[in-house]
Amino acid sequence: MLRYSLKRLLGAIPTLLILMTLAFFMMRMAPGGPFDTEKSLPPEIQANLDKKYHLDEPLIQQYGRYLLDVVRGDFGPSFQYKDYSVNELIATGFPVSLRLGLSAIAIALVVGVGLGTIAALRQNSSADYTVMTLAMTGISIPNFVLAPILILVFAVYLGWLPAGGWNDGAFKNTILPIIGLALPQIAYISRLMRGSMIEVLRSNPIRTARAKGLPERVVILRHALKPALLPVVSFLGPATAAVITGSVVIEQIFGIPGLGRYFVQGALNRDYTLVMGVVVFYGILIILFNFIVDLVYAMLDPKVRYS
């Protein structure tokens, strides 16, 4: 197990290297630069800035310098937020995104698995159709439509919750963004769960469990739940990474200072180091969560043994 983990983590290094290289050169290929404004800067100042941020060096040298910095754990200074390093920006943005994301995925997991299981147990009943219709709706409505509707209903008409802002992470301010993040995931998870649960309920071990005379509750919880969760678990890896790195759209709409927002602003402002830093950080998280998923798989299925 330890050997396997080490091997997996070492195997992630080439992936990250390719990711960094692609992101670095694509970023530089985009027209414009970090210091372009509506008025053109005097050439002396431009030259000074370029020298300070090493933009006057050949591209390949900048690339080499960047790689060495990253290996040392330094993502460099931000071009736009002049007083901050990229490390500091990630350190302030990530906890916000993490909190929203983890809450959303936890809610989505509990509600999605619950709804999916109920739908599977009452297959083709009205409860089943209701859940599946809601899930289909949840998948089809994009979050840039969903979030304004939530704001309209709960902030504008009912006035129960604030329409946006972070307010240092007050509970009230987090409710709507979390719901906005969780609803589409609930939809996906409940559909996945229903499908796999129906399949598992028809399998031979479940028939054996029923023949043993186990109460239905035990049949479901002890025998059916674990195998039915496998597809959900593999979905959770990328989903968690996507949700906790901050939904770009949700953070933008609710005005939340999370990582996703820095990503968008960085890309618009050609803030080379900030975008690179966030991309690499995303990459690490996605690799990490897929790795965790594989470990959870081994826990759920004794046939999977990593050696």
Next chain:
Amino acid sequence: MTALLYVDDLKVHFHIPGEGLFRPRHKMLRAVDGISFKLEAGETLGIVGESGCGKSTLARGILGLIPVTSGSIWLAGEELAHLSTEELRKRRQHMQIVFQDPLASLDPRMTVSEIIAEPLQVFEPHLSKEERKHKVQGIMERVGLLPNQINRYPHEFSGGQCQRIGIARALVLKPKLLICDEPVSALDVSIQAQIINLLMDIQEEMRLSMLFIAHDLSVVKQISHRVMVMYLGKVVEATTRDELYHNPRHPYTRALIDAIPIPDPAIERNKSFKPLQGDLPSPLDPPSGCSFRTRCPMATELCATEAPEQQEISEDHWVSCHFA
């Protein structure tokens, strides 16, 4: 002696939705179509028939694992059909089943000891952990599993060992009735013999009543006291083992017995063996009259128009054929 299990006119029918999109014509698959029999305590009843003749459906219907269309099932003097799901569940400690596919029927996420101990947790919750472990070890030893295998998972065992686990699991509650649904057809011949011997020994010891389902007549001959032959959801012949093998009266039974290979090349080569012609008719659309007439060498006009009644031609020898 009253029978432990009494099945009367049991029918299990399935609705098959029609194929047409706009004209859904429901068809009825009569998987089990009016079967009656008795099983005494300590007796083994062999049930034989081709694939698809309703043997497994009969077994599952008796246990209530699939819904029964009509008929009654009496276990130890109690009607099962009128019990609620919960009441029926409680009766399961007295009636257990061993499935055909030994590996697939075991939960791959549980160790052997968990699989065997689970019925004890449900039906004998007062047992302490130690007592439970003791019982599990006892039954494992009885079916020929080693004590050091207790924490292994099903996929780490061979097919024969998995079937031993399945038997241990079924027997740990000391049921009165054990239904074996083709327990050896997935196993090698040498392993088959071991499992059959194990089942026979255990049956003697525990005075079990067994329903033993198979399509292999030589296996059934080994283990059964009485034998029932099924064809398309109906019983065609039922009698004691010796009577059936020495004096088969139904043409289908005769064909089956003729088809048993004889383990002596000289005799086997010279056997005048006429295999049955044709395939099993579709159970969705069974022949009129006697369902066997399409493949029967003796069939006449009468067989096409009139279904034969089951009649007792000698003591405890029941046949459904106009010419028996």
